[in-house]
Amino acid sequence: MKIQGKMFIWLSIFILAMAIVYGVWSKEPAGTTALFLAFGLSIMIGYYLAFTAKRVDAMAQDDKEADVADEAGDVGFFSPHSWQPLSLAIGGAFAFLGVAMGWWLLYFSAPLILIGLFGWVFEYYRGENQNQ
The missing domain is CATH 1.10.287 (Helix Hairpins)
Structure with a gap:
């Protein structure tokens, strides 16, 4: 979970930079507002994932030596042949x-x-x- 939090925080920094560049360059309010809102959403998700990663145990994705099969298990229940x-x-x-x-x-x-x-x-x- 730590890596997802870091990825979203870096993504939010990139979106913020692009929002500033786009806003100065284009002077178009709708796109600039959308980019600033995307920044806000990605920073919220990144903060939540980084905050939650401190409270949960380390997962296989946090271990650099882990295999793909280390996180294998039940995904959930899905209805068979439902119309x-x-x-x-x-x-x-x-x-x-x-x-x-x-x-x-x-x-x-x-x-x-x-x-x-x-x-x-x-x-x-x-x-x-x-x-x-």
Whole structure:
């Protein structure tokens, strides 16, 4: 974690330098503001990672002699063959398209989003994936 904190802090210094150069050179307020905001976000992330690295044990990425397999382990649980994200993606696409083209598309997207959310929340309460 220490190396990520240092990387973000160095990145924030670079972004700050580029924001100053861009602001002086272009005199364009929107891009300059965006770069200063990016500096603020990267310095916050870098500070958090550097601060947290002091409180946690050293990880394999902090050891220069570590192998790639030293951090191996469970990544997490992922739903097998779930169709619910597809329903949410189509419903979300229609919703955002409704903002751009016409609010009437929300009548088609809302049921797809609700079906997807309901199915995703309750997919382990029934059927073959039911937990005993």
